[in-house]
Amino acid sequence: MIRILILIAICFSTLATYSQNNSKKLSKKELKEIISQVTNLLKEKYVFPDKATQMTKLLNKHLKSGVYHSFENPKQLAEKLTKDLQSITNDKHLRVFYSPKSQRGAKEITAEQRKKFEQQMVAMEKRDNFLFKEVKILDGNIGYIDFKGFRDPKHAGETVIAALSFLQNTGAIILDLRNNGGGYPQMVQLIASYFVDDEPVHLNTFYNRVEDKYSQYWTLPYVPGKRLPNVQLYILTGSSTFSAAEEFSYDLKHLKRAILVGETTGGGAHPGESFQINENFKVWTPTGRAINPITKTNWEGVGVIPHIKTTEKAALVEAQLKALDSLNTVNKDPFRKEYYTWHIETLNAVKSPVKVPLAALKKYVGTYGRINILLEDDTLYYQSGNDEKLKLTPINQFAFQYGELTDVRMIFSIKKGEVELTTKNVYGRSDVYKKNKN
Numbered sequence: 001m002i003r004i005l006i007l008i009a010i011c012f013s014t015l016a017t018y019s020q021n022n023s024k025k026l027s028k029k030e031l032k033e034i035i036s037q038v039t040n041l042l043k044e045k046y047v048f049p050d051k052a053t054q055m056t057k058l059l060n061k062h063l064k065s066g067v068y069h070s071f072e073n074p075k076q077l078a079e080k081l082t083k084d085l086q087s088i089t090n091d092k093h094l095r096v097f098y099s100p101k102s103q104r105g106a107k108e109i110t111a112e113q114r115k116k117f118e119q120q121m122v123a124m125e126k127r128d129n130f131l132f133k134e135v136k137i138l139d140g141n142i143g144y145i146d147f148k149g150f151r152d153p154k155h156a157g158e159t160v161i162a163a164l165s166f167l168q169n170t171g172a173i174i175l176d177l178r179n180n181g182g183g184y185p186q187m188v189q190l191i192a193s194y195f196v197d198d199e200p201v202h203l204n205t206f207y208n209r210v211e212d213k214y215s216q217y218w219t220l221p222y223v224p225g226k227r228l229p230n231v232q233l234y235i236l237t238g239s240s241t242f243s244a245a246e247e248f249s250y251d252l253k254h255l256k257r258a259i260l261v262g263e264t265t266g267g268g269a270h271p272g273e274s275f276q277i278n279e280n281f282k283v284w285t286p287t288g289r290a291i292n293p294i295t296k297t298n299w300e301g302v303g304v305i306p307h308i309k310t311t312e313k314a315a316l317v318e319a320q321l322k323a324l325d326s327l328n329t330v331n332k333d334p335f336r337k338e339y340y341t342w343h344i345e346t347l348n349a350v351k352s353p354v355k356v357p358l359a360a361l362k363k364y365v366g367t368y369g370r371i372n373i374l375l376e377d378d379t380l381y382y383q384s385g386n387d388e389k390l391k392l393t394p395i396n397q398f399a400f401q402y403g404e405l406t407d408v409r410m411i412f413s414i415k416k417g418e419v420e421l422t423t424k425n426v427y428g429r430s431d432v433y434k435k436n437k438n
Helices: 002-016 028-045 049-065 074-089 111-127 153-166 185-193 244-254 315-330 334-351 358-364
Strands: 095-098 132-138 142-147 172-176 202-208 213-218 232-237 259-262 272-276 281-286 288-291 366-368 371-376 379-384 390-394 399-402 405-415 418-425 430-434
Touching (some): 028 074, 049 074, 111 153, 142 315, 153 185, 185 244, 232 244, 232 315, 259 315, 315 334, 334 399, 358 371, 358 418, 366 418
Antiparallel strands (some): 202 213, 202 288, 272 281, 366 371, 379 390, 390 399, 405 418, 418 430
């Protein structure tokens, strides 16, 4: 599907560079030929033949009534044709472009030039780590991968394998597809294969109308490294999640293998390509469609709807909370439950910042052995000796996060009128300090 995105980008780029003074107004004969060429192409290649028939009737009706004769230049005609076609299909991919030969360039690239260009593209993608931007382990032993595209596994496969291998001991994994524009269905196939057993699972089918051919995609019976069929899986989605990223989300959602968190995706499920119909016009038309084996349909025009709807910005924290809560529920070991509860409390404080009354903050101010607790602008700070001051962020009315360290807290308590400070880490170690008397 990456070809689709490239072609769309080229088409829109061409559209943006059109001169406002295009060629002379088209004659009736030229208009008739253009409408004939557009409708013949759609009847032959558009993914839904019945829709192609409806579009043909509409364009011919407008041609006969003189609607298209009022436009001053070919660019305006292309825009009107696009609007008319989309009024029948509601397919935002389907477009007509004014693309004269003079603007496209007369030379066709050779096979050797194409090969060199493809090599340069692979080299560029490699420098960009095949759009894998971040791989890390979040608090609570939750894996996280942020990647912006599903690149060709022939080149990007090793990067995927390395990322998933790094996270093989995590209790849950979050895949961030909020800004993933799609790519190759073969990469969807590879990544999905890691999250199921070795028994192949039917992911998706693509129908190509031009070839009248169905292509099925199943998970792979073998993948390098360790499979993760039991790890909890969460997928972050947004309005920019598109094409193959939507397919991945849609497939795993309906296989009940992942929980989707975020916003509804862009809604592009129909692969296609651009066709030059004459010297001056081209049409970009969907020629195929995805068919999910479970739903028997796809996400075209409606997007993939997440299980947990929230803003793109809030999606990561929501997914972390959902993962931690689930791990805490299924785990029976008291130590592990305390570990998950600790991180749930921290994230809840991030989600909804805690406000501690100023009177309480003032009670905590003082010296505890070598530790100084200071109050500046209604905010507590920790300082040991002459070390740098660190901000204390409230988790609740009594517990505070120590600087940026989410696994350490300062906990204040008042016993018999005396204030105590307990420093505690997520693994249970704690030290108690009494407040020095003035």
